[in-house]
Every structure is written in structure tokens, then in C-alpha cells.
Amino acid sequence: MIFPKNIIGPKFEKGDLISFQFDGAELIFRTPIIPINDQNIDEACPLKNFHGVNTSDWSTNDQDRPYIQLSQQLWCYENARTLDDIAQSSLYMSLIECTQQDSERNTLLIPESFEELMLSWMDYSFANHVKPEDRMPNGGSTSNPYKLKPIEKQHLNWLSVQVRFVPEAAPCPMCIIPINNRFVLMTSLEIESLHYAGRTNPYSNELLKQFEFDLFEDFLSHIKVEYTPETIAQINLLNNKTPA
Amino acid sequence: MSLPSAPNASASYFQFQQSLDQYVFFSPLTMGGASGRAVKIHKDLFLPFFCVVDPNTHDGQSIIRQIENLRTTCTIVRKETGSGYRNNPPQGDKHKTQLGKVTSAFHQVLIIKNLHVHYRMSQEAGDKAPGIYISSIRQINRDAGGAPGLYEQQSSVRGGGGGAKKVENQQIDGKKVYINGSAKTITKAIFDARKTTKDDSSLLFYCPASATDEIGVLGKSIKSRTTTNTINELASVLKKNQKASRGVTWYVEGEGVNVLNEAMKQISGELTTHQFNLINPATNTAKLIETLASKKAKCEGEFFQYDSNRKALISIGIQKDEIMQAIGKLPAGKNYDIITRNYIVKFINELPSMGTRAAAQSTLTSTTKTFVQLIKTAGTYRK
Numbered sequence: 001m002i003f004p005k006n007i008i009g010p011k012f013e014k015g016d017l018i019s020f021q022f023d024g025a026e027l028i029f030r031t032p033i034i035p036i037n038d039q040n041i042d043e044a045c046p047l048k049n050f051h052g053v054n055t056s057d058w059s060t061n062d063q064d065r066p067y068i069q070l071s072q073q074l075w076c077y078e079n080a081r082t083l084d085d086i087a088q089s090s091l092y093m094s095l096i097e098c099t100q101q102d103s104e105r106n107t108l109l110i111p112e113s114f115e116e117l118m119l120s121w122m123d124y125s126f127a128n129h130v131k132p133e134d135r136m137p138n139g140g141s142t143s144n145p146y147k148l149k150p151i152e153k154q155h156l157n158w159l160s161v162q163v164r165f166v167p168e169a170a171p172c173p174m175c176i177i178p179i180n181n182r183f184v185l186m187t188s189l190e191i192e193s194l195h196y197a198g199r200t201n202p203y204s205n206e207l208l209k210q211f212e213f214d215l216f217e218d219f220l221s222h223i224k225v226e227y228t229p230e231t232i233a234q235i236n237l238l239n240n241k242t243p244a
Numbered sequence: 245m246s247l248p249s250a251p252n253a254s255a256s257y258f259q260f261q262q263s264l265d266q267y268v269f270f271s272p273l274t275m276g277g278a279s280g281r282a283v284k285i286h287k288d289l290f291l292p293f294f295c296v297v298d299p300n301t302h303d304g305q306s307i308i309r310q311i312e313n314l315r316t317t318c319t320i321v322r323k324e325t326g327s328g329y330r331n332n333p334p335q336g337d338k339h340k341t342q343l344g345k346v347t348s349a350f351h352q353v354l355i356i357k358n359l360h361v362h363y364r365m366s367q368e369a370g371d372k373a374p375g376i377y378i379s380s381i382r383q384i385n386r387d388a389g390g391a392p393g394l395y396e397q398q399s400s401v402r403g404g405g406g407g408a409k410k411v412e413n414q415q416i417d418g419k420k421v422y423i424n425g426s427a428k429t430i431t432k433a434i435f436d437a438r439k440t441t442k443d444d445s446s447l448l449f450y451c452p453a454s455a456t457d458e459i460g461v462l463g464k465s466i467k468s469r470t471t472t473n474t475i476n477e478l479a480s481v482l483k484k485n486q487k488a489s490r491g492v493t494w495y496v497e498g499e500g501v502n503v504l505n506e507a508m509k510q511i512s513g514e515l516t517t518h519q520f521n522l523i524n525p526a527t528n529t530a531k532l533i534e535t536l537a538s539k540k541a542k543c544e545g546e547f548f549q550y551d552s553n554r555k556a557l558i559s560i561g562i563q564k565d566e567i568m569q570a571i572g573k574l575p576a577g578k579n580y581d582i583i584t585r586n587y588i589v590k591f592i593n594e595l596p597s598m599g600t601r602a603a604a605q606s607t608l609t610s611t612t613k614t615f616v617q618l619i620k621t622a623g624t625y626r627k
Contacts, residue, residue: 035302039428041435059403059444067403074432083306083356085386088429094402125401165400165407174402186402192429194386196358 001218004211005203007086009077010034012215012222020070020095022050024231025180027070029093030222034075041074041090050183055097063124067096070185076194077211079202086203087191087211091219094186095179108178109238111150111157118159118176118184122146129164151175151220155227155235158220165190170209173216177225187223189216260379264368267377271616273312274376280315281365282375285615289381295526295555296359296383299620303357308616310356314376317365351379358385385453390430392455392474394421394481395448397434408434408448414481418490420446423478425498425524426456440495440523449478449500456499459506478503479510482518491517498553501525501532508535515541524553530566537574548588560592567592 001011015030034042045068047053058066070093076085098108098117107113130145151158156178162171165188174188191212193201227235267284269275276282285293298304354361362380367373394416395408408430422437430450437448455474458467467475485492496504504520505527519542522529536543548571550556560567571589613621 037301037303038298039432041432061401061403062399063401065401069403072435074435076428083310085357085428088388088431090431092402096401096403121401163400166398166409169407188402190431192388192431194388194428196384196386198384 001214003077005207006080007077007203007211008080009089010075012219015222018044018071020045020048020050022180022183023052024228024234026226027177027179027185028224028226030219031071031073032075032091034073037076039074039076039088041072043069043073044071045069045095050095058097061094061096063121065096065098067094069093070095077191084196085194086201087193087208089189089191089212089215091189092187096184096186097182098184103182106181106234106238108184109156109181109235111239114156114178115148115150115159118161119146119148122148122161122163126163126165129167131164131167147171153225155232156225163188170205173213175216175220175223177223179225180231187219189219191215260364260366260377261368269614270378271308271312271614274315275614276315276372276375281317281373282371283311283314283378284375285378286380287615289378290615290618291558292381292383293615294619295558296381297619298554299616307356307359310354311361311378314354314363317376358383360384383457385426385457386428387453388429388431390450390452392450392452392470393477395430395434395450397438397444397446397448399444407431408450411447414484416447416481416485416492417488418492420493420495421449421481422446423449423494423496423500423504424451424456425500425526426453427451428453436497437495440497441493446495449481451478451500451503455503459499459502474503475506476510478507482507482511482515485518486511486513486515488517491519493519493521495521495523496525497523498526498555501527501529505532505535508532508539511539513539515539518542519544519547521545521547521549523549524551524556526553526555526559528563529559530563530570533567533570534573537570543571543574546588548592564592 001013003009003011010032012030012032015032017028018031019026019028031044034040047068055066055068058068061067072090072092074088074090077087077089078084079086102108102117105113107117126146146161146163148159148161151160158178159176161174161176163174164171172188172190174186177185177187179185189212191208193203193205193208195201263286266287268287270283270285273279274281274283297307299308351362351364354363360382361378362382363376363378365374365376367375368377391410394411394414396411398407398409400407420441420443422433422441424433424436427433427436427450430448433448433450437446438444451474452470454468455471458471494504501522515536520536522532525532525548533543550560568589571592
């Protein structure tokens with residue numbers, strides 16, 4: 001990816017590959033190599049093998065579902081001309097366990113039920129943050145406040161959404177990736193404009209917002225989920241697909 | 245404020261000339277000759293520079309490289325003749341004052357990252373060519389414009405890191421509250437709050453970078469509206485929860501301790517149910533501990549923590565004896581507290597030996613070592 005307007009900073013294409021093993025699947029993605037600075041955060045989950053993992057000691061999210069951060073990173077982008085930090089970027093990779101009932105029903109492996117479940121999760125967390133302009137003009141059943149849309153993948157589609165983590169903030173891109181019948185991965189990127197006292201940021205909020213979305217799309221291209229033949233057969237069976 | 249302050253950026257040319265022997269070469273690359281102009285820096289800037297610039301970081305290296313690049317500066321050198329007369333006759337105080345104002349206007353500023361470097365280009369006795377003289381530095385951090393105040397973490401479907409919401413009613417009874425040091429954004433401060441308190445439901449009192457800068461190591465004497473608002477808001481939170489029945493546990497980090505120090509001045513009465521934990525305090529810690537003790541606030545258990553923070557190291561190094569005395573005046577601990585207190589006292593006792601060794605570097609006038617080399621040497625004394 002070519003950064004716009006003299007912005008410099010870590011690039012995903014030069015990032016480190018990191019992988020996590022699950023029952024029936026493997027997750028691989030690139031984490032950007034970020035410079036050492038007092039204010040940066042660069043953490044990856046030390047647990048790499050999630051085969052039959054016990055989640056009873058994990059933290060829980062707002063819906064009491066166990067979750068763990070596979071990686072969390074915070075770094076700055078700079079203006080190449082002045083070397084000023086112009087924006088702070090934070091990238092989260094959260095792994096969330098669904099309920100036992102959803103796991104037994106294979107909800108995450110069936111696109112329709114997966115989308116329905118994710119919408120209900122979104123509503124629980126962010127319904128109060130939705131603004132009138134997020135909805136379709138006619139509202140009702142056609143409204144799509146989180147701009148949810150599937151990202152076509154060979155076996156299981158991912159979901160792209162936009163959410164406001166705080167009501168006052170602009171929507172941020174988030175991607176929801178089903179890993180297996182037990183875990184779902186939620187990844188999101190936020191960019192915040194930085195200002196030095198007495199100086200305004202030469203990069204507009206609109207430009208940085210567009211940069212955030214472009215950067216996130218670039219990041220998604222470096223995420224890969226590989227399924228075992230058994231999982232692929234199960235997905236095909238659940239979705240009445242003919243094996244390729 | 246016990247930390248050293250930087251020389252005044254508006255110092256006149258006369259003062260500059262009188263302190264020429266106080267300037268040392270910035271780095272091996274800036275000693276003049278074939279590598280470009282000489283770049284020199286005032287020795288008194290050692291401690292402020294040590295606190296603000298860490299050569300082990302990306303930002304620290306960027307700052308050092310940019311200052312080194314001043315050796316390629318191509319600026320017209322203004323002939324500074326003191327009084328303006330050819331024979332340099334005696335100058336009156338009034339004349340010096342007037343001329344001081346004029347000369348200070350010719351200071352130049354290099355802005356790099358969070359540092360303002362004030363310098364002038366001049367050819368002085370012993371200089372083969374005009375060189376760069378750095379007379380002052382100022383720290384101006386960047387932030388995302390978050391308002392000061394009390395925030396609660398918002399958990400969302402993705403778990404922690406779901407943003408922060410301002411707590412308008414300022415109720416903190418029974419809670420853990422974290423006051424940040426120099427954090428660029430609320431996002432980072434919330435992350436630090438979660439990590440420090442080890443509690444996802446802890447609250448954050450956010451101090452913007454502009455406020456922590458102003459009352460920090462390279463701060464200025466005048467407080468801006470943001471800084472005043474930050475202090476007043478914290479004082480208001482303390483007052484509203486002064487009699488908290490379930491108690492309040494405070495975690496105060498780095499420059500945030502300065503904000504607490506200022507807010508405490510507005511509190512009358514006692515804070516008996518408030519427990520304070522100081523992390524890398526970069527302030528007049530001894531005075532703060534005495535203030536807390538006088539308000540019967542709790543300083544129990546591991547209430548004093550340090551983890552390699554440069555400003556805190558210097559701060560503790562300079563006021564070790566005062567801190568030890570202040571801790572000695574605290575109410576006697578019970579059971580495990582006695583052991584922890586002994587541990588903290590031993591720790592502080594040993595720590596300043598590293599800090600004072602770092603501080604001692606600033607008194608060196610070695611011609612074989614440059615400013616940056618001394619900074620790096622001092623850094624090795626860190627824990």
C-alpha cells in the first residue's frame with residue numbers, strides 16, 4: 001500500500017507473520033513492526049494453541065462472553081517532512097467465544113445464522129451509539145446502521161461492519177471472522193488525529209478517516225484462515241454445498 | 245518543582261557570551277571541521293534533555309539526528325557587536341535590556357517531535373567558523389484534544405479497549421481511579437489504566453498532554469486554561485468523594501502526580517478513606533507524601549513504584565533524603581505493611597545512587613565526551 005501525502009509509518013506488508021492454531025482451523029496474519037517508543041503498545045497473546053482451550057479464566061466482554069486479545073498494537077504515523085506524529089493508530093484482534101448452545105448448533109459456520117448472531121451482538125453493544133444518519137432514510141427493515149456487508153471468502157464469508165465505539169466518535173471499520181464453531185475473531189482499527197499545542201494537524205480528519213479505511217482493507221488482505229479438510233466438509237454439509 | 249529547569253530561551257546575547265564556557269559539543273558528528281558546522285549545547289540542559297529524550301527510542305533517535313543535522317544549516321550570520329559601537333564602549337543597563345530584546349528575536353527554533361530546540365548561530369572566540377549554540381529546550385507534547393476529566397472504560401463486544409465515556413456525576417466511591425502521566429490520547433490512557441490497576445472496571449482521570457507538559461519538567465510558570473481546568477476538575481472529584489464510605493484507591497503515574505499535587509492545594513479536611521499509589525512520580529514527591537499524610541490519606545502496601553522512568557529517576561535522585569524523611573513520618577504500618585515499607589525504603593535508598601550518578605554526568609566538563617555520549621552513559625545507570 002502506498003501511503004498518501006507524505007505519511008510514513010509501519011506497513012503491514014513488511015509485518016511479522018503470526019499464527020494461532022484452533023480445532024479445525026489455523027489463523028495467520030501479519031502484525032506491523034512498530035518502532036520502540038514510550039507511548040507505543042506492542043503485545044501479542046503468548047498462547048498460540050487454542051485446541052480444547054479452557055476459557056474459564058478469560059476476561060468477559062459486555063455480553064459475558066469470554067474473550068482474549070490475540071494482539072493489540074498502538075503506534076503513530078508521522079509526517080515525512082516534519083517528522084511530527086500526526087495520528088495515533090490502534091489495532092485490536094479480539095477472539096470471542098460464543099455460547100455452548102451456538103457452538104453445538106454450529107451457528108458460526110452457517111452464513112445466515114452467523115450474520116444474525118453478529119447483528120444481535122452489535123445491537124447489544126452499539127445500538128445506543130447509532131445515529132440517525134447511520135440508518136437508511138426510510139428506516140425500518142431496510143436500515144443497516146452498521147453498514148454490515150459480507151466479504152466473500154472461499155469457505156466462510158467474513159463480515160465487514162462500521163461501529164462507533166463511543167457515541168461522539170466517527171464510525172470505525174471492523175471485521176468479523178468465524179474461526180470455527182466455537183470462536184469468532186473481531187478485528188478493528190482506529191486512527192486518532194494528533195495535535196501539538198498551538199499547531200493544527202496539516203492532515204484533515206477526512207483524509208485520516210479515509211486512510212484508516214484503506215489501511216484496514218490492506219490489513220485484511222494479510223489475514224488468512226485455513227481450515228482442515230474435515231472442517232471444510234462440515235461447512236459444506238451444513239450449507240448444502242457440493243464439495244469442489 | 246524539584247526537577248532542574250532549562251535555561252531561559254530569551255537570554256540576552258550578553259548572558260550568552262558570559263556562559264560560553266558552559267557549552268559542550270552535542271555529539272561526535274557535530275564537532276565542526278569536515279562534518280559541517282559545530283553544534284554546541286548548554287551543559288545545564290543535560291538533565292532536562294535526559295528526562296525528555298531517550299536515545300533508545302525511535303523518537304529519541306529522530307530528535308538527536310535532527311539536532312545533528314543543524315550542522316548543515318546555511319543561515320546568514322548576524323554580526324553581534326554588543327553595544328553597536330565599533331569600540332564597544334561601556335553599556336548601560338537600560339541599553340543592555342533594550343538590546344537584549346532585540347537579540348532574543350534572533351533566536352531560532354527547531355521543532356522536532358515533542359521538543360522545541362532554541363538555538364542561535366554565532367562565531368565566538370575560539371570558533372574557526374560560525375557554529376550552532378543550543379541555549380534552551382522546551383517540551384510540547386501532542387494529544388488528540390480529549391477533555392480533562394473522569395472517564396469510565398466502555399466494554400463492548402470486542403472486550404476491553406472499547407472506548408471511554410465521561411463520568412458526569414463524578415462518583416468514584418469504592419472504585420480504583422488511575423491518573424495518567426503524559427499520554428497522547430484517552431485510548432492510551434485507558435489502556436494504561438487497565439494495565440496498572442489490573443481491573444477492567446477502573447476509572448481514568450484523564451490529564452491532557454498540554455496540562456502535564458505545563459506543570460512538568462520543562463514546564464512554564466503560566467498555566468493555560470486547559471491546565472487550570474484539569475486541576476480544578478480533579479479537585480472537584482476529590483471534594484465530592486472526600487467522605488467516600490467504601491474508599492477510593494488512586495493510582496497516579498508520572499506527570500499526573502504534578503496534577504494531583506496542585507489539586508491537593510484546594511482540598512481542606514481529611515481524605516481518610518483514600519489510598520494513594522505513586523508510580524514513577526516526577527514531582528516533589530516528598531512534599532506530596534507529607535501533604536497526603538497530613539490529610540490522613542493512606543499510603544500503604546506497595547504505594548511507591550518505579551520502573552525505569554527517566555524523569556522519576558532524576559526526581560527521586562535529587563530529593564532522596566526528603567522522600568525518606570516523609571515516608572518516615574507516615575503512620576506506622578501493620579503486619580505485611582511493615583515488610584513492604586522496609587522494602588520501599590530500601591528500594592528508594594538504592595535507586596538514587598543511580599539517579600545521582602546520572603545527574604553527576606551534568607557536572608562533567610570533559611572535552612573528550614560529547615553531550616549525547618554523556619546522555620547514553622547516564623542512561624546505562626538506569627535500573
